Amino acid sequence: MDIIFGQALFLLICFILSFSIILTTTRSRRSSRKVAPLPPGPPRLPIIGNIHLVGKNPHQSFADLSKTYGPIMSLKFGSLNTVVVTSPEAAREVLRTHDQILSSRCSTNSIRFINHHAVSVVWLHPSSPRWRLLRKLSATQLFSPQRIEATKALRVNKVKELVSFMSESSEREEAVDISRATFITALNIISNILFSVDLGSYDSKKSNLFQDAVTGVMESIGKPDAANYFPFLGFLDLQGNRKTLKVCSEKLFRVFRGFIDAKGTEKSSRNNPKDVSDRDFVDALLDHNEGDVSRAQH
Structure with missing residues (x-):
């Protein structure tokens, strides 16, 4: 029974990984055709992207990476594309000059589970009537x-x-x-x-x-x-x-x-x-x- 369960679990994991690779590859091909080019960034591994480059102290990891890839760099965490800003000048552009465009926040899985992203001033999009109220x-x-x-x-x-x-x-x-x-x-x-x-x-x-x-x-x-x-x-x-x-x-x-x-x-x-x-x-x-x-x- 344990052998059968182990085999089934192994097959399930293989299926999920295979599905993930196919989905990630398809999306990356589509996005490369439609989305503007991202800032420079480190090479990405299949499935996990750059997750392996971020340790227990992400701020230190980002600071080290910026020495190689510049003050504005792109990282991929799983299926999530991320742009990291590390210089005061670039941060000023993001937080002050283009704040209306870049002020929305991506809600986490746990927040979406309790539907808090639809009612909380912390997670609502700044353009929504409820957020303005x-x-x-x-x-x-x-x-x-x-x-x-x-x-x-x-x-x-x-x-x-x-x-x-x-x-x-x-x-x-x-x-x-x-x-x-x-x-x-x-x-x-x-x-x-x-x-x-x-x-x-x-x-x-x-x-x-x-x-x-x-x-x-x-x-x-x-x-x-x-x-x-x-x-x-x-x-x-x-x-x-x-x-x-x-x-x-x-x-x-x-x-x-x-x-x-x-x-x-x-x-x-x-x-x-x-x-x-x-x-x-x-x-x-x-x-x-x-x-x-x-x-x-x-």
Whole structure:
């Protein structure tokens, strides 16, 4: 039975590799006819392209390669064509001069699995109406000079809480996890701006669970994933990134839904509208949604 299973597995792998070679070769021939020539780059191996040239420190690998192939070079990671920019002058062209053309971001396999690329300001294309709406709300409700000034006292108080926690821990001669402590400070600043509540506590285990969920989301997005380079492998979830992201994002969404539902209930039971200076980001979103409903009814 083991021999039969091993043979079947071997044949499956051979089939996938053969299919990949044929598909890659066909696409490369088609692209060579239609697409403009790419910048210079290192020779590519079949199937994997230049993946073998990028080690644990990609920035160092890219810097070394740029000494040979110049400040603008092309690399191929599986089926993904990539242009790497390594000089300040070229980066200025990409980030400032041609930012509108080059500002879209390719979503990862794990992000597409939870459909986050269709709703998040991080992954939406800048030309989409939803992205423009979220950008407008963020600019007015989070990053405007008035809002930054209005939250100054909040930021100062949260930093004072951090200093107080550090001092008390020092007096008790207790070790402090600086990463965790600064995370909780940043978390409480952001959660107060968004929800008007503290989501973390220096002494609570709940904040650890929340931090683990946030860290899990970040790792599953940034962790190497074979499906990002070979899309036909996406359903296998070889690195487990889709599973991790699904579990961690569901934990975060439950927390956020709780706050949003509570805000909605508070808003519906309140007779007088909240003062603008007292509103947080969720208040602004609820007001915007109410406005859309009202306009639709009329």
